[in-house]
Amino acid sequence: MLFAIEEINNSTDLLPGISLGYKLYDDCVFIARAVKVALALANGNEDVSAPSEKPCTRPAQVPAIIGGTFSSPCMAISTVIGPFYIPVIAHIATCACLSDKTKYPSFIRTIPSDYYQSRGLAQLVKHFNWTWVGAIRMDNDYGNNGMATFTEVAQQLGICLEYSVAFYRSDPPDEIQKIVDIIRASTSKVIVTFLSPTELSLLIHQMSHYNLTGYQWVGTEGWIIDAYTAAMDRHHILDGAMGLSIPKAHVSGMTEFILDVKPLNSSSQELFTEFWEILQHIRKVHFKTKEGDEVYFDENGDPVAKYEIINWQPSENGIMDFVTVGLYDASLPADKQMVPVSVCSEKCPPGTRKVLQKGKPVCCYDCLRCAEGEISNITDSITCVRCDPEFWSNERRDACVKKEAEFLSYEEIMGALLTAASLFGTCMTAVVAFIFFRYRQTPIVRANNSELSFLLLFSLTLCFLCSLTFIGQPSDWSCMLRHTAFGITFVLCISCVLGKTIVVLMAFRATLPGSDVMKWFGPAQQKLSVVGFTIIQVVICILWLTISPPFPFKNFHTFKDKIILECALGSAVGFWAVLGYIGLLAMLCFFLAFLARKLPDNFNEAKFITFSMLIFCAVWITFIPAYVSSPGKFSVAVEIFAILASSFGLLICIFIPKCYIILLKPEKNTKKNMMGKGATKSS
Template sequence: MKVHVMPPSGLALIHSMSSTQRWSEKAWALLQLLLMASFSQAEDPVCRRIGDPEIPQMFKDGDIILGGIFSFHNAWKNRQDTYMHKPLPLQCTSFNFRGFQYAQAMLFAIEEINNSTDLLPGISLGYKIYDACVSIARGVRVALALANGNEVVSAPSEAPCTRPAQVQAIMGETFSSPCMAIATVIGPFHIPMISHLATCACLSDKTKYPSFLRTIPSDYYQSRALAQLVKHFGWTWVGAIRTNDDYGNNGMATFTEIAQQLGICLEYSVSVFRTDPPDKIQKTIEMIKASTSKVIVTFLSPTELYVIINELAQHNLTGYQWVGTEAWIFDSESAAVDRHHILDGAIGLSIPAALVSGMEEFMLNVKPLNSSSNEMFTEFWETLFSCKFTQSKSSTGNQRECTGHEDLTGVQNSYTDMSLMPIFYNVYKGVYAAAHALHVILSCNKTCNTKVQLDPFTILQHIRKINFKTKEGDEVYFNENGDPPAKYEIINWQPTENGIVDFVTVGLYDASLPADKQLTLQNKSLIWAQNSPEVPVAVCNEKCPPGTRKVLQKGKPVCCYDCLRCAEGEISNITDAITCVRCHPEFWSNERRDACVKKEEEFLSYEEIMGALLTAAALFGTFMTAVVALIFFRYRQTPIVRANNSELSFLLLFSLTLCFLCSLTFIGRPSEWSCMLRHTAFGITFVLCISCVLGKTIVVLMAFRATLPGSNWMKWFGPVQQKLSVLGFTLIQVVICILWLSISPPFPFKNFKKFKDKIILECALGSAVGFWAVLGYIGLLAMLCFILAFLARKLPDNFNEAKFITFSMLIFCAVWITFIPAYVSSPGKFSVAVEIFAILASSFGLLICIFIPKCYIILLKPEKNTKKNMMGKETPKAF
């Protein structure tokens, strides 16, 4: 602030104004005070920071100053502001050993660098460390104090109040929410801020927090690692508790997103904060108690964790499997607070173990008498040994007096516990990162260029680019978001016999590896909740076994489902299948619906009973036809054989033999040749057979007409014409069959539609027109033959066989008329059997009706086998 001296004439003017405007007495008194201040400083213009000065809790001068913000206290005294006077400074309470340890880690690193001849030679590092008292407002306030300083700076009347920043980098803060507030305030000044424990992924946003860096991985990676860890153990139904701040809310939001992608559901997700009223904490406990999941994933700060486990202990709620973050999973103080062993068996992620040589000895070598300039050491010593120094402002007569020479080696508390050495190591690496950047800027070799004007922006740019190894061999660098490489150890809480928790490393997580190799668990036995060696089960439903699929329950999360058996023809061969997979058409699902088995191929074979019976019937018909042919050949000179053109009779017997034999082509596995042969052979042989019967029928009619006076019908239908008619009728069928085979012949076909679990091997017709043309032509000849035979059935000669042909045609037509619906409705191989039966039945009908009566006369009634008897007249009989 620049203040100028006001001349005396100004006083007169103001006095005149005050008189004419009649100011109040108080206003006039205030104005007089201001004028007096102006007169007193007129000769010495200065720039002064407005407000009360902030005195650091730890400080040391040096060539270059580093700042530090840690919470040396966990709470503060509440006060009621009346707004009648300026608020008093925040009074912090409840000394925090962890915050003091972080500060000691920073001091150790600075001391080590100052004693080094390789890093910043000839340059001494100083420090100013403030107590944030877990208050965001105080954190911002002390950050501004680090940036501005409290010194009074003289300034010429014509120059503004400008000077370099008081500190070149700030170490801290510990938690995410204060870091967000502080980084927002100091970001425009480009002062580097390096946190050791703030993990919120939101801090990676360089547009909002341009000067923020950290030596601990972002929760962006930790959330993913937690989700993969939960998935690894098959936990798909979990509860979630988070701290109601930026750390908890952002971390749990990322975990929830990744968990959903991995098929993990949250039964509940609640937030808590240390200042929540008891009824809200009670609702959280009731929700945990009512839940079915026994696995709880946490994004909790230690303070909120203590609140939850204390409440759970009061309700005697144990047996929950806790999954934690680095905030508490490796903290022995958390284990010490858990007196009821609620957290036993907990598993979670921790910063990889580290051991910095000399740091533990440095921390345990604290002597308040050697640090008299820093009051914080005095309070630390008093809290550690529960005593008071005589010169202490808070000393009372009820406590023993501190000597300053108490033995620290015999103390067992959170300060002497070095389980958080990885976090202390993060503070150590942050200080070294700033030192290495300064080393480069000052062009240090054996000496440093002290004339370089340090600029926070330049320091920030160099810190982002640094890449060095610590004396322990760990590589330190930052990515474009100011984050270090993400590596975690997987820690399991294993209680020992004496009740002390042993933090056992059981695995590793490395985000730099491929996704399938990031999480690795070592071959170590894990202890789970209630000291169980068995992995807890955390599912809304039991897994759906192979052969079933998941069906979501209405109104419930995706992890709650029913298991439905796969439909016929579908399978699922994995656990928790979402859908069932349909089998290939040649396969079918087994009884358990977990595998596709090859469908049974069905066709009419010789091995099965039906195929064997039909084969026997065909061979028997062939044998009968052969016997009849032998009889006719043996008695070929007898009148009954010669009466109806013996050549047509033998040709008919030959065609019947072919009809019986062609039925065999329908039996057996269909092939390309058998499919073409079976229908064409059947069509041609039956036309040949019907043509012969038709010829015989015409012969009967012509013979009767020839007996009439003046008739010469027989000369028009003699033996030659009979043979030509048979040949002509047959050739027509041959042409139809040739056209059919040429255009679209029958072919073997696998029918998957008639039966679900069988493959019907059949012969596809190819051209349906060809098939029905063949059958239609046979039917046409059969109907013509039947009509002619029917007309000739009552002719008077014993010689007349028209009535036997009529019977045979009647059977033939009846068989093939009933064949059509039976063929169409019969499934699978039965349709082939129906066709074979129709062929055999019609063939047997022709054989029996036409030839058996003649064989009967030839063999059993030879006396009737005479020309006289054949020419005799008989009384016609009606049918």
């Protein structure tokens, strides 16, 4: 203070022609003493201990008061002095409440308001992603108002306070112990403080009993560059502390002045005798110091808010260095630094979503993995998004991938085996047809209408080949072709077998005396019956294709992670009508063949027809539950298997015995042997 007054009085630029006088008082940080002195200065009733060498030319009432010290004394002084509009200029009081000009109209300060410091601390904490913190403050105007602003801004920035506690230096030890217990029980690793060095010393002394280290301390200008606090922290509780400090300034001539000045132990205050003569428009001042720093006040009497970001870094000699790592002001963010993270819950990675923990702040949450078919591709997502029907979530649940399309293809083993079986059946049928054509004049081929036999072989060939339409990716034409081709070819096949069965019955009935039944079921009638039975199935298929034909369909429901490409039936009635008509003809054929199985003949074809129809009916009866219960491409494989099994059953039961006689037992391939006992009796 003395140096500042001397600088002004010796300057030709600052207050030219005016000499400043002064009176110095120590309020000892007591509010009552500060108010008493301020009132005495305002009223001109202060005691003058000794006359100065050069009397003042002004009355004893001072035009301005510089001080007091901290926020609470300044609030008291400004409250009682404000109505007199005597400027009160403070250099330490930082409480944001002092910016309220309705309560403190004459208060001005040269230190920034805690309004900016509180916001700066909140932005500093947010900058390092410390979203889960504890807060400790002095239980006075400085601590309560500063922490209130910090809490408000922190909540806006998404920062949560696990606890916020207050104490004062005069509190009993039990109160400080309670705060230590809260810190010990907490999960946050960052502690934000609005404390003076005195309160902080009491707190860390109590914490040292429990070796509570490893916390990231964030402090205000009140203690962040206090060398005494750093020196007494022998347990390294505050190592790595960060906070905001008033920018350091070099004042030229200050060191020399302090070294030259006499000790201020004289009550006469003989160094300077002139009283204050100063300033009618103090709020409008705007000047630069010798060091180039601008000095001015805003409408609230506050200077520009600039802070240095301080970090405590231990040096090799054990002394704590206060290292400036950044700068903060009202318009600029702090420099980026990498420091430990203090959060209640770690960030939720992609593939998960946040679920708040019951009864805890929004910073505390669990990360739940997205369900199957859902993803989240951002950090800290609050929801999972369901993939489109044709896509599925990957293993990490952070991206939708296209579902694998599944159908019975020729490339896979099952498709290749079924294709091979189909081609083998076709070739086998062709070989049988060749044998029958080669020996078409023999009795065993000519018996029972050889034309029906060749037509049956042709229809069996079509049955084997129609199974190939079920393999491969479904398309419009393949879906319509597979079921209709299957239905028509099998009806043609069963119609031929039915015709041969009727021929057997009619042939033996014709041997009875006076019977002319064969004229009613000769070759022409046999062909017409086959055509008639087949036309009925053709009509059913035409109606099915006209009303509601089968179509390719993407099945998303059978498997979650696959698309089943299949043929929808279109009309279920049409499908089961086709199968039902085939089953009706098969049952009729089986019934007639069963009746003719014991008719006299060395080669009674009705026996083999009975076996073939028994196999046919057994295959298709077991097909129905197997088809309904098989998922995806396996239902197609079941249908192909039923087609091939029934076709092989007809081919083997009806034609292989005849081929055996033709090729291996030619001596039995005679008319006499064919008639057997019947021929002997007639002779």
